[in-house]
Each structure stands twice: as structure tokens, then as C-alpha cells.
Amino acid sequence: MSVLVFVEGLNGEIKKSSLEAATYGSQVAQQLGTTTTAVAIGDVQESALAGLGAQGVSKVLYDSDSRLNQFVADAYVKVIAKAVEQENATVLVFSNSNIGAAVGAKLAVRLNGSLATNVTSLPKTDGGSFTVTRGVFSGKAFADVALTSDLKIVAIKKNSIDITSGEGTATVESISADLTDADFAATPKETVMQDTNGGVLLPEAEIVVSGGRGLKGPENWHLIEDLAKELGAATACSKPVSDMDWRPHHEHVGQTGITVSPNLYIAVGISGAIQHLAGVNSSKVIVVINKDPEAPFFKAADYGIVGDAFEVVPKLIEAAKALDK
Amino acid sequence: MKILVCISNVPDTTSKINFTADSKAFDKNGVQFVINPWDEYALTRAIELKEAKGGTVTVLNVGEADAEPNIRKALAIGADDAIRVNANPTDAFFVAQQITAVAKENNYDMILMGKESIDYNGSQVHSMVGEMLGIPSVVPAFKLDMVDDSTARLEREIEGGKEVVEVKLPFVASAQQPMSEPRIPNMRGIMTARTKPLAVREPVSAEAKAEYVNYSKPEKKGGVKMIDPENAGELITLLRNEAKVL
Numbered sequence: 001m002s003v004l005v006f007v008e009g010l011n012g013e014i015k016k017s018s019l020e021a022a023t024y025g026s027q028v029a030q031q032l033g034t035t036t037t038a039v040a041i042g043d044v045q046e047s048a049l050a051g052l053g054a055q056g057v058s059k060v061l062y063d064s065d066s067r068l069n070q071f072v073a074d075a076y077v078k079v080i081a082k083a084v085e086q087e088n089a090t091v092l093v094f095s096n097s098n099i100g101a102a103v104g105a106k107l108a109v110r111l112n113g114s115l116a117t118n119v120t121s122l123p124k125t126d127g128g129s130f131t132v133t134r135g136v137f138s139g140k141a142f143a144d145v146a147l148t149s150d151l152k153i154v155a156i157k158k159n160s161i162d163i164t165s166g167e168g169t170a171t172v173e174s175i176s177a178d179l180t181d182a183d184f185a186a187t188p189k190e191t192v193m194q195d196t197n198g199g200v201l202l203p204e205a206e207i208v209v210s211g212g213r214g215l216k217g218p219e220n221w222h223l224i225e226d227l228a229k230e231l232g233a234a235t236a237c238s239k240p241v242s243d244m245d246w247r248p249h250h251e252h253v254g255q256t257g258i259t260v261s262p263n264l265y266i267a268v269g270i271s272g273a274i275q276h277l278a279g280v281n282s283s284k285v286i287v288v289i290n291k292d293p294e295a296p297f298f299k300a301a302d303y304g305i306v307g308d309a310f311e312v313v314p315k316l317i318e319a320a321k322a323l324d325k
Numbered sequence: 326m327k328i329l330v331c332i333s334n335v336p337d338t339t340s341k342i343n344f345t346a347d348s349k350a351f352d353k354n355g356v357q358f359v360i361n362p363w364d365e366y367a368l369t370r371a372i373e374l375k376e377a378k379g380g381t382v383t384v385l386n387v388g389e390a391d392a393e394p395n396i397r398k399a400l401a402i403g404a405d406d407a408i409r410v411n412a413n414p415t416d417a418f419f420v421a422q423q424i425t426a427v428a429k430e431n432n433y434d435m436i437l438m439g440k441e442s443i444d445y446n447g448s449q450v451h452s453m454v455g456e457m458l459g460i461p462s463v464v465p466a467f468k469l470d471m472v473d474d475s476t477a478r479l480e481r482e483i484e485g486g487k488e489v490v491e492v493k494l495p496f497v498a499s500a501q502q503p504m505s506e507p508r509i510p511n512m513r514g515i516m517t518a519r520t521k522p523l524a525v526r527e528p529v530s531a532e533a534k535a536e537y538v539n540y541s542k543p544e545k546k547g548g549v550k551m552i553d554p555e556n557a558g559e560l561i562t563l564l565r566n567e568a569k570v571l
Contacts, residue, residue, distance in 0.1 A: 010484075010485065015484070070488065071483060071488070073452065073455075073461070073462060073464075074461070077456075097484055098464065098465060098481075098482060098483060098484060099483070099484075101447075101448040101449065101452070101464075102448075102452045102462065102464050103452075104449070105417070105448075105449040105450075105451075105452035105453045105456070106452050106453070106455070106456040106462075108418065108449070108453065108534070109418075109421070109453050109456040109457055110456060113534075114418075114534035114535050115417070115418075115449060115534070115535065116535055117446070117447050117448055117449060118446050118447070118448075131538065135446060136444065136445055136446055136540070137336070137342045137351075137443070137444055137446075138338075138443050138444075138446060139543075140342040140542070140543075141342050141344070141540055141541065141542050141543070142540070142541050142542070142543070143537050143539070143540050143541075144537070144538050144539040144540075144541075145535050145536065145537055145538070146535070146536040146538050147534070147535055148534055148535070148536060149534050185461060185492070185493075186461040186463060186490055186492050186496075187490075188481075188488035188489060188490050189489045189490065189491055190488065190489040191483070191486060191487070191488050191489075192486050192487050192488075192489075193485055193486035194485060194486050194487075201484055201485045203484050204484065207570070207571075231571065242502075249467065249502055249503050250482065250487075252502065255338055255362065255443055256362050256363060256443075256501070256502050257502065259446075263570045264564065264568075264570040264571070274338065274339050275338045275339075278338070278443070281543070282543075284570065285564070285568045285570050287560065287564070288549070298549050299549070300546065301546075301549045302546065302547075302549060302550065302568065303549065303550050303551075303552060303560055303563060303564070303568070304549045304550070304551050304552070305551070305552050305553075305554050305557055305560060306551065306554060307554030307557065308554075311554065311557075312554050312557045315557035315558050316557055316558065316560060316561060318558060319557070319558030319559075319560070319561035319562070320561050320571075322558075322561075323561055323562075323565060323571065
């Protein structure tokens with residue numbers, strides 16, 4: 001019996017969301033009185049893998065096959081399934097990323113496991129049960145879900161676990177799953193990375209600065225970008241803004257866009273339609289800046305400023321600059 | 326080309342969410358149901374491909390009879406026929422098994438659905454179906470075109486970028502914005518939908534693997550603290566010293 005965590009790399013480092021998954025896995029292992037192993041694939045530096053010891057991981061199984069530098073679901077599933085078997089894992093932990101949810105679902109079928117995605121809590125394990133809480137109804141509610149198979153698979157919602165940082169180094173061992181050409185049938189032809197405006201990925205961001213129609217046009221987006229830069233934040237937008245092509249669709253936050261759960265969400269010129277709220281309402285702190293005092297978003301906010309974005313945001317940028325000094 | 330589009334019947338996006346008194350089930354009282362918005366992207370793209378290349382679009386719902394108005398709406402938008410698996414969907418594994426059973430009987434060239442449902446937000450069913458059928462699943466895709474009669478080209482979202490994937494038919498894909506612009510059914514569509522076939526079949530035997538035991542709602546926020554716009558910079562200080570998020 002052990003807990004196995006799948007960690008994802010980006011530019012040689014381990015993604016923040018995977019460090020959260022590793023922390024979660026170690027805490028579950030402690031609960032169950034067992035050890036935590038990680039499995040990593042593709043472009044991750046060995047020093048980053050060994051560093052997972054800080055999150056309580058004792059061993060990392062690493063497949064360095066360069067064909068795995070791009071995500072190919074079937075190949076990833078084969079490597080992780082091998083790791084599950086080798087470690088006799090009874091709990092398998094992912095981050096609730098596009099990769100984590102897809103691979104977790106395939107593994108649930110292949111290994112006859114129970115799967116819960118979007119998980120926000122450590123499991124309750126009284127009396128042999130394994131019950132986790134997950135976000136449902138687009139953040140408007142939570143559900144407690146009992147996983148009933150021998151293998152429990154969970155995908156952890158981003159920013160719902162504080163990363164621990166302890167002593168220790170994980171040992172790194174190689175793993176190979178005898179991958180064949182057939183496993184790479186859906187290999188991407190091309191990968192295009194977005195301009196992340198300072199390197200902060202929206203789904204991983206701890207702070208998000210988001211703009212709506214109140215910005216009046218794409219030519220005014222420098223206000224959002226400048227504030228985001230000062231705060232080390234990712235930028236985002238409301239649906240009407242991406243529909244009007246002021247901003248790319250991958251910045252659209254909301255019910256049918258990206259769901260985010262940062263520590264701080266700053267909404268500028270967004271009135272707060274219920275579909276937008278569904279994408280942000282699990283943010284820890286919400287700030288709303290809008291010149292309409294009746295904007296519904298104020299009801300969901302922790303801090304609010306009734307004012308014109310063109311006057312308020314420059315003041316925030318100045319104050320943020322002063323903080324750094 | 327035969328396309329299967331799986332749709333969920335979900336609470337309208339503006340619905341207030343409530344649960345039964347014992348907190349064990351969603352309370353449907355007074356709630357309007359719609360086609361899951363993500364599924365509408367898949368449905369519309371399937372209809373666009375049919376219009377351009379020929380073929381058929383079949384709509385599949387795993388759900389009870391109260392889903393039929395939205396199944397008819399999908400037919401009114403342009404699907405050719407529909408299947409309803411008559412069951413209360415208990416979890417993703419159960420739903421994936423029902424879709425797989427229908428797919429195995431009919432040899433679809435592609436199976437499309439939304440990237441998740443706005444009620445259970447699982448993002449699981451598409452990948453489970455791909456695995457059960459032993460065919461590739463490309464998720465979540467925001468662009469889908471045919472390269473030739475046997476190959477599709479999809480663009481899928483990855484954290485921080487996109488990937489272009491070409492796959493041979495058959496395959497499973499999940500859809501997200503901006504794969505298509507959802508359509509509103511016109512009067513002619515609504516009239517013809519009434520006569521299009523809607524088959525009802527009983528579910529295959531499948532066990533659920535995740536049991537929903539309790540529902541709850543997030544704690545209410547403590548109210549908003551308003552800041553004078555003249556002293557907007559004070560907000561930054563509060564975010565650092567009071568909220569401790571900077």
C-alpha cells in the first residue's frame with residue numbers, strides 16, 4: 001500500500017499545482033501510515049524531482065523518454081499504470097489540470113479505480129471509508145463523495161492545498177513502460193505556448209487581475225497589464241471581452257471559460273454576471289472596482305471601490321510600486 | 326460521417342442551487358434546465374461538419390424523461406435523431422458505460438461532448454469513453470476540422486498554450502469555447518424536431534464507483550469593505566496587512 005502522486009513539469013521545473021498535489025499525497029500517506037512516491041514524465045530536471053522531498057515525497061519514478069515531453073494521454077497512462085502496479089498504490093493523486101483529469105479518467109477505467117476530480121479536501125478515512133469533498137455546480141456548492149474501489153484516484157483543485165516545505169530529498173529512480181509507436185498515435189504536431197505576460201499562467205496564478213467591458217476597449221488593457229505586472233499576477237477577462245476579441249479566449253474566466261481559484265482576484269469594470277461569478281467564486285479574496293454602485297459583483301466581494309477604472313487603477317499601480325520600495 | 330454528440334441536461338446557468346432537506350440530493354424544484362453550455366459547442370460544431378461534409382448527427386442523453394425538451398431542442402438545432410438512455414445518472418463511470426454501449430452498436434466516426442458539465446464539473450466522461458472504446462480522446466479541444474475523410478485536426482488547450490493534434494477517425498473529443506457559435510433553433514427547426522426519431526432504451530448494467538453522500542454550500546462572505554476611490558491606494562495596504570494576500 002502506498003500513495004502515488006503524478007507530477008507535471010514545465011520548462012524543467014515542477015508546476016506549482018503539482019507541488020500542491022505532492023503535499024496532498026504526503027498528507028494522505030501520513031493519515032494512512034504509508035509512504036509517498038511520485039511519478040514524473042518528460043521534461044523535468046532531476047534536481048527538481050529530488051526537491052519533492054520537501055513536500056514529503058520519499059521516492060520519484062522518472063521516465064525520461066523524450067517522446068513524453070509532449071502530452072500524449074495513452075503513453076502517460078501506460079507509464080503511470082506501471083508505477084501504480086510497481087508501488088502497489090492504493091491512492092493516486094493528480095492536480096486537477098487538463099492533463100490530470102484526462103489521465104485520471106483513463107486510469108480509472110484501466111485500473112478499475114474510483115475517481116473524484118476538483119477535490120478540495122483531505123479524505124475522511126474513518127472505518128476504512130475514503131470520502132473527499134469536491135466542488136460542484138460551478139463553485140456554487142460542494143459534494144462529499146465516497147470512493148468505493150480499491151484504488152482511489154483524486155485530482156486536486158488548484159490553490160486548495162498550501163504547499164508544505166520541509167527537509168529531505170527524494171531518491172530518483174527510472175521507470176520504463178515499454179512504450180510502442182501505437183501509444184503515440186495522438187502525438188501533437190505542434191505546441192504553441194502563449195505569451196503569459198511575465199510568466200504567470202492563469203490557471204496556476206495566485207493573483208489574477210481581470211478586466212471587463214468597463215475598460216472600454218483593448219487599447220486600454222495596459223491598465224490591467226501594468227497592475228498585474230506590479231502584483232506578479234496573471235491577466236484575465238470577462239466573456240464579453242473575449243467575444244469582442246479584445247482579449248484572447250484563453251484569458252476568459254467564467255462558467256464556460258477558465259475556472260480560477262487564486263488567493264486574490266481583482267475585477268476591474270466587470271459587473272459580475274452569475275456566469276462570471278461561477279468561474280471565480282472560490283477565490284480567497286475578491287476585489288471589485290466598478291463605477292456602478294449597483295454592480296452585482298459587490299455582493300460577492302471582500303473589498304470594493306466605486307469609481308472609474310481610469311482613475312482608480314493608476315492609483316493602485318502607484319501604491320503597488322510604493323510597496324516594493 | 327456519423328457523429329455522436331452527448332448532451333447533459335443541467336440547471337440553467339443563472340439557477341440558485343439548493344439541496345433536499347437531508348442534503349443528499351439536488352433539489353430540482355423551480356429550476357429551469359438547459360443543454361449543458363459546453364455540450365452546445367460540440368453539438369453546433371457537429372452540425373457544421375455535417376452541413377459541410379454530409380453525414381448524420383445523433384444526440385445522446387443519459388437521463389430521465391424530463392430531459393426530453395432539451396433533447397428536442399438539440400434536434401431543432403439540427404441533429405438528425407436522438408437516443409435517451411433511461412436512467413438517473415449516478416456518476417461519471419456509469420454515464421461513460423452507457424455512452425460506450427451505444428457507441429459500440431453504431432460505429433460512430435467521432436464522439437463529441439462538452440469538456441465538462443456545469444453541474445458536476447467532472448471532466449471525466451470523454452476520457453473514460455475513449456479508454457473504454459480503445460480510441461484516442463483529445464481533450465479539451467477548442468478547434469476541430471477535417472484534414473481529409475479519415476483524419477481530423479484538433480487544437481487542444483494545455484496549461485500555458487495549445488497543441489495541434491491530428492487523429493484518425495474514430496476518436497472522442499471534448500469541446501470548449503470557441504469551437505463554434507451555439508445556434509438558437511428557428512421555427513422550422515422546432516417544427517421538424519417534433520417528427521425526428523427519439524429512441525428510448527434501458528441502461529446496460531453498470532455500477533457507480535463514486536457515491537455522492539452529502540451536499541453543502543459555501544459559507545456566506547462577511548460583506549464587502551468599501552474604500553474611498555480618492556484613497557484607492559489604501560486598498561493595496563489592506564490587501565497586504567489585513568487580507569495578507571500580497
